[in-house]
Structures are given as structure tokens and as C-alpha cells.
Amino acid sequence: MTTPLLTIDPEKCSKDGLCAMACPMALLSFADTTKPPVPVPNARELCIRCGHCVAVCPKGAIDHEAMKASDCLPIQKKLLLSAEHAEHFLRSRRSMRNYKDAPVEREKLERLITIASHAQTGHNEQPVKWLVIYEKEKVHQLAEQVIAWMKHLLKTQKEFAKSLHMDMIVAAWLMGFDVVFRNAPHVVLAYSHKASGTAPTASIIAMTYLELAAPTLGLGTCWAGYFTYASQTFQPLMEALNLPKNHVAQQGVMVGIPKFGYQRMPVRKSPDITFA
């Protein structure tokens, strides 16, 4: 016998209909308001397993086959950010390009990626997978591949390559400076199955989560745009990454322990806003 998609405890259910309202696919019928909502006949096929029905119930009356109410951490009011805290936190985030010559514990990187894996995804598909290039030697080898890609572009698409300062980055590399990964000890790459249409956006959002969470764990990050670009187009680098068959690189960031922090929030352009 298959487990039911949803189990609603009639004793706990207060018949407020919140689960029916919250379900993005309208899979709960609440026609009889004297009884707990009932899943529609094709609920199992249509359910995207987002857990909103479980998360919205104030009584903890619903268990989903994918997650029990007791599996879902309660939201603690005392931990919610004020508008002032949120603005301060978001505006004080910085790209870090100077790292201590020390590794980050694997558990810490796993914790960081776990936080990032809770970012929103189209249709709750959760298509993002993670490759941690942990060993510094391997990070250096990948940087070498990115430099090889830049050298190739400087020959074949000189103006384009120069517009992205690749001539300067290659020159710096030859003098012993790593402008690709900034001597970061680790690189985290989000990748996905090539057939997933939601993965490019999901990877950017998840990486943004990762970047925002990093300083709370004492870590610094910087998006590795050159590496990302090369990892999607340069065959030798793709081979070095050795992603599973039919998978593609999405976004990469460098990660490490920052050498220093910042004292002020730099000014940005005023937003160009139109109300229509």
C-alpha cells in the first residue's frame, strides 16, 4: 500500500483552509469547511513537493509524504531580521579577493552549500548540484586552464579578450599573480543536467544565497566569472572538471577565509525606477 500524499490530523486541524489557499497548484479541496481539506484526485501527479501546506499550518496538523511537520524547522520570530538589519547585512556584503593561506573545514563548506540549496527554484525542481574543488593544487590547475583559454581568445578574438582585460590577467599570471581565483583555497561550482531549463536561474540564485551566507560562517567569496565562462565553453577545462555525463557548469565562486574586512559600504548608482 502506498503512503498517502498528505496526512491531516483531524484532531489538530482547525479548518482554517490555509493549506488549501497556500498550495500553488490548488491541490486541496476545502469545499466542506466543517472538515479538513481533501487532496484532489490527481494531487500526487501535480504536487511539486514545495511543502507550503506543511509550512503554513499553525497547528502542525499536516504531514506530506516528502516531509513531516516535525522535519520542518519552526520559524523563530526572535531570529527574524529587522528592516534595518537586513539592509545593513545586504549592503555590507563584499566580494573578497584576499584570502588567508588556510583551508576551510569541509563541514563548514557542506553547511554553506546546504543553506544555499534551500534557495528557490522554478517549479521547486531543485536542479543544482555542487562540485567543491577542495585541494589547492587542483584549484591552481584549473586556473592554468582558464589562462590557456584566455591565451586562445587573445589569439582568436583579440578585441573581445582585451575588452575583458585578459591580456592583463595573463601577464599577471606569468609574473606569479593569480587573478583568476585570487589564491583562494577552494572553488565551488554549481552545475546541473543540461536538460534542466530552470537550472541556469536556480544556480545564480543558489550561488547568491551561498555568497550571502558565507560571512556569517567567517568565510569570504567572490564570483569567478572568468572561470564560469571558460567552464562552459573551453573543452580542456570541461574535461578537467570531469562533470557527470550530460551535465554542464553553471556558476563558480572562490571561497576562503578573508584576510580582512571592510569598514564602509561603497556607493552604487541610484536605481533607475519606473512605475507604470
Ligand SMILES: Cc1cc2nc3c(=O)[nH]c(=O)nc-3n(C[C@H](O)[C@H](O)[C@H](O)COP(=O)(O)O)c2cc1C
Ligand atoms: C557574475 C559575476 C562574475 C564575477 N566575476 C568576477 C571575477 O571573475 N573576478 C573578480 O575578481 N570579481 C568578479 N566578480 C565580482 C564583481 O567584480 C563585484 O561584484 C563588483 O565589483 C561589485 O563589488 P562588490 O561585490 O564588493 O559589491 C563577479 C561578479 C559577478 C556578479
